Amino acid sequence: MILSPDKASIFADEFIDYFSNTGRIDEYLVKVKLDRLSKLPSALPGMGPEEDLFTNFDMHPSDMKIKVKPIQGKALSDMYSSRLQITMSHVFEDSIPGKSMKWMVFEENTDKIIGFIRFGSPTINSKPRNDWLGTVPDLGRFNRHAIMGFIIVPTQPFGFNYLGGKLLAMLCCSHEAREQLNAKYDADICLFETTSLYGSTKSSSQYDGLKPYMRYKGLTDSDFTPLLHDEVFQRLNTEFTRLNNDKCIVKEDASSRKLKIQSKMISLIKKHLDDADKLTEFNNAILSAKNLTQQKRFYMSTYGFKNSREVILGEQDTLIKADNYDRFSIDQIVSWWRKKASRRYENLIDEGRLRTEQEIFEKDTLPKFDIIR
Numbered sequence: 001m002i003l004s005p006d007k008a009s010i011f012a013d014e015f016i017d018y019f020s021n022t023g024r025i026d027e028y029l030v031k032v033k034l035d036r037l038s039k040l041p042s043a044l045p046g047m048g049p050e051e052d053l054f055t056n057f058d059m060h061p062s063d064m065k066i067k068v069k070p071i072q073g074k075a076l077s078d079m080y081s082s083r084l085q086i087t088m089s090h091v092f093e094d095s096i097p098g099k100s101m102k103w104m105v106f107e108e109n110t111d112k113i114i115g116f117i118r119f120g121s122p123t124i125n126s127k128p129r130n131d132w133l134g135t136v137p138d139l140g141r142f143n144r145h146a147i148m149g150f151i152i153v154p155t156q157p158f159g160f161n162y163l164g165g166k167l168l169a170m171l172c173c174s175h176e177a178r179e180q181l182n183a184k185y186d187a188d189i190c191l192f193e194t195t196s197l198y199g200s201t202k203s204s205s206q207y208d209g210l211k212p213y214m215r216y217k218g219l220t221d222s223d224f225t226p227l228l229h230d231e232v233f234q235r236l237n238t239e240f241t242r243l244n245n246d247k248c249i250v251k252e253d254a255s256s257r258k259l260k261i262q263s264k265m266i267s268l269i270k271k272h273l274d275d276a277d278k279l280t281e282f283n284n285a286i287l288s289a290k291n292l293t294q295q296k297r298f299y300m301s302t303y304g305f306k307n308s309r310e311v312i313l314g315e316q317d318t319l320i321k322a323d324n325y326d327r328f329s330i331d332q333i334v335s336w337w338r339k340k341a342s343r344r345y346e347n348l349i350d351e352g353r354l355r356t357e358q359e360i361f362e363k364d365t366l367p368k369f370d371i372i373r
Contacts, residue, residue: 001244003272011236011269012282018232019225019289035229049082050360053155054112057356061162061341065108066334068171070101070180080104084116086360088153089197099147099185103177105168114158115168118151119181122193128218128298129193137312144187145312149194152206157355163344165206167337169194170213173301174330190308190319195220196297207299212324213333219295225266226289227258237261240268304328 003011071080080102098121105115121143122129130136149172154164171177178189192214196205207214227233240249240261249268250260266286273279302308304325310316326332348354 001240001249001268003243003268005272005274007243008269008272009275009278011239011265012273012278014232014236015228015266015269016281016285018228019285035231049079049086050358052079052083052113053087053358053360054107054110054114054158055358056107056110056112057157057161057354059107059110061338061345063109064162064338066114066167066330067106067108068176068330069104069106071104076104077102080116083113084151084153086362087116087155088151089361099143099181101181101184102151103171105171113155114162115154115164116151117149117153117168117172119147119172119177120150122146122148126193126298127221129300132217132300133309133313135313138314141314142312145189145308146191146193147181147187147189149192152194156359157357159206160355161345161348162341163337166210166340167334169207169210169299170333170337171330173213173303173328174333175303175328176330178303188311188319190303190305190311192301192303194299196299205297205299207297210299212304212327214299214301217298217300220298221295224259224290225262225286227262233258233262236265240265 069076071077083104099119101119103117104113105117106112107114124139125136149169152165152168152172154168158164172194173192177192181187181189194207194214196207208216228236237248241247248261249264250257254260269282270279273282302322304322304327305311305319306322307316307320311319327336345354
């Protein structure tokens with residue numbers, strides 16, 4: 001595809017204007033989030049999606065019952081998306097290529113949602129993972145044995161008050177999660193991985209302190225640009241497609257399609273921009289945007305098996321249980337969490353720091369809470 005210098009300059013200005021007005025990760029997230037929320041239908045008072053989220057903050061963790069609900073069918077899928085949309089600070093895509101399994105997690109006594117999980121196919125390459133394996137794995141074999149957590153989001157302030165993010169993270173490492181994934185994809189999962197949400201913006205994450213369920217394995221390499229929000233991206237994508245003889249500039253079945261389309265746009269602009277000063281301004285805007293994401297903290301779990309690495313590499317065929325294998329059941333995970341959450345909850349009450357106001361994103365309203373939480 002060839003762009004005229006004039007078109008390349010016009011497209012460059014779109015990126016420059018967009019990213020030059022965003023200096024911090026929280027500013028970027030709010031900008032994208034409010035754009036997405038503006039497209040949601042308005043709900044009648046007392047009938048909005050927030051009514052399904054947990055708000056019984058006088059309940060002690062010892063009285064809670066945790067229930068996992070797999071998402072099947074359009075009604076549950078719509079419920080998952082609308083409730084997650086007002087909870088999660090990032091914008092998420094409803095449809096993604098590759099593996100996908102979604103859970104909503106409920107407090108059973110109140111039948112209220114306390115968190116959201118989405119499993120998906122792992123990223124193609126990861127430095128901490130390759131360091132652990134000692135090599136770059138065969139992708140076909142690796143994909144049969146590995147899964148990634150793309151969404152692990154507690155409702156708030158359930159997450160703050162009750163260590164909700166840690167509970168969700170451990171549930172991802174449970175035998176029940178592994179068994180459901182195996183059944184759905186005829187797989188033999190023995191590796192779970194995820195990354196911190198805000199890169200190295202924070203020195204810690206909700207996944208810290210979860211041994212033996214999950215372990216920190218280092219920082220990822222980071223060299224991608226944050227995604228343009230929906231309206232700007234769609235407008236540019238339409239124009240690039242038109243100029244490319246009405247064909248998408250990447251393969252129709254490409255994974256991480258939006259990211260790859262945007263990366264291709266940037267590459268084409270750089271290639272055909274003949275104004276040196278504009279090119280420098282464009283490159284600076286892209287570099288500034290990349291600095292928003294930074295590196296991410298990488299975490300792994302081997303589901304209580306002692307030879308996951310060897311099976312992934314094809315050196316062994318049969319998984320061998322470790323001595324702590326039984327600890328990865330949901331019952332034992334919830335028991336471990338309940339003790340930690342009880343101490344957390346009681347300390348917050350003693351210190352007068354318990355949060356009781358629901359933290360959700362609302363249309364056309366800047367959030368009153370810290371979104372990097």
